[in-house]
Amino acid sequence: MIKGLYEAHLPVSHLENSISFYRNLGLELAYQQDKLAFFWIVKEESWLGLWVSDKVELPYHPSIRHIAFRVEKEDIILAKNWLNEKGIGIRTSFGFDEYHQPLILPNNPHAHAAIYFDDPDGNSIELITPxxxxxxxxxxMMTLEEWLKREE
Structure with missing residues (x-):
């Protein structure tokens, strides 16, 4: 029945700033109105809606104002440099600063590698791969570097 996630939505304060940010991540703008924009995550498969809203002032919690984009294993290794080249700062998460990310999440019985950053409104964005x-x-929990050494 369920095949995957089709859409997710985030509140934003300034649509044009957010459009620039998500274009910088490589997402394609699919649709735009005055206070709404949709970006394809995977064209014709999944998208992200950005809504100009005062809800952007809600404090962050993992259950709201968060989205995780799945990336390939090979890409997570390059993610820190990729984000830095785009001028996007990496956020300290789970006590791991930018120098110790990507990190390995022990979502037992699974292991995922992830890196965290914020969009212009402080929405939590994650790149993650199993x-x-x-x-x-x-x-x-450990750094990806520690995990790779362990796997050698």
Missing amino acids: IRLDFPEDFK
């Missing part, structure tokens, strides 16, 4: 699924070992 590293190992059905991984029986219980482990603690």
Whole structure:
């Protein structure tokens, strides 16, 4: 029945700033009105809606104002440099500063690599990829660099 996520929505304060930011991430603008824009995440498969709203003032919580974009394993290794080249700062997450990201999340029994940053309105944006699924070992959060050394 369910095949994936079709859309997600975030509040923004200034639509043109947000449009520039998400274009900078490589997303294609699909539709725009006065206070609304949709970007294709995967064309004709999934999209992100940006709405000009005072809800942008709600404090961040993982259940709101957050979106995670899935990337390939090879890309997560390059993500920090890719974001830096675009002038996008990496946010400290789970006690790991920008120098210690990407990090490995122990979403037991799975392992995911992720890196975190904010859009212009402080919405939480994550790039994430599964590293190992059905991984029986219980482990603690670590940097991707530590994980790769461990896998050698």
